[in-house]
Amino acid sequence: MIYLDEDKSSDTMKMVVLGIIVGVVLGGAIGYMYASASGGAGKGGLSQEEVTAKTLDFVNNNMLPPGATAKVESITDTSGIYQFNFTINSASGPINAPAYVTKDASLFFLEPPINMSAPLPPPQTPPAGNHPDTGGKINMAALVDDDPAVGDPNAKVIVIEFSDFQCPFCAKAVQTVKDLKEFYGDQILFVYRDFPIYSIHPLAGKAAEAAECADEQGKFWEYHDTLFEKQQDWITGGAGKFKDYAVELGLDTTSFGECLDSGKYTAEVEADLQAGIAAGVTGTPAFIINGQTVSGAVPLDILKDIVDKELAKA
DSSP, rough: OOOOTOOOOOOHHHHHHEEEEEEEEEEEEEEEEEEOOTTTSSSSSOOHHHHHHHHHHHHHHHHOOOEEEEEEEEEETTTTTTEEEEEETTEEEEEEOOOOOOOOOOOESSSOOOOOOOOOOOOOOSSSSSOOTTTTTTOHHHTTTTTEEOOOOOOOOEEEEOOOTTHHHHHHHHHHHHHHHHHHGGGGGEEEEEOOOTTTTTTTHHHHHHHHHHHTTHHHHHHEEEEEEEEHHHHHHHHHHHHHHHTTTTHHHHHHHHHHHHHTHHHHHHHHHHHHHHHHHHHHHSEEEETTTEESSSHHHHHHHHHHHHHHHH
């Protein structure tokens, strides 16, 4: 989601009108599509067949877990870009997934382009309190919600991670997150929220529910780490593995099984996803630090640089 502030200067607004920037994230890969007022995308000089071949090669070799393959069911020319409808054959069955590709076959993304002629939602305003000012764009206090968190609840710097347990880039970010939490301790409040991308990660939602069930027994972070450490194990072995991990971590397996089978936390996981979408998250992992969004499995120094600047403001 991109918010345009009404109090921008005329020069800045002209720059915005000259090009829209769409944050493109799928499993941590980031791209930007620039469209000029005269049409922009679609000047790559490639045939549709060439774009299709490049796209399939990219998806099959970079975005899918072992054993899964994608094929193109249909292609539609939409506003100067191609909309692909894929069928992904995975261990859990076929999945239908839409995606968008620029006509020069350089950028792949999930969200359709933003229509600047249509009104955008108004920016959110954080409530009064001792939470940081986010410039009126992202309500950090609301994003904290009641999700698993470590650190000082009254910290002046809030770091919220939106993550997908089936995302390989999220698994790569686990050590970075551990280092960040260890380095800053109670100087920050770190919150984990779910952002399962169902279209390509069919087990991500149930994995998130399993972690919520573990949280009931005070074992969220241990279960979180296990899901990422054994990601390929349960991707290939199926959701039945989630109960095995409960046994390994010494949880009350009866209570855990009842929780998971009942879908008790389905709505909670969906609420996290919708909160992320409302905050402008388009893929995983995504970190929101006092209103600033960083997408992808970025190096620790990038996150520390933002945190340090926010701490200096406090």
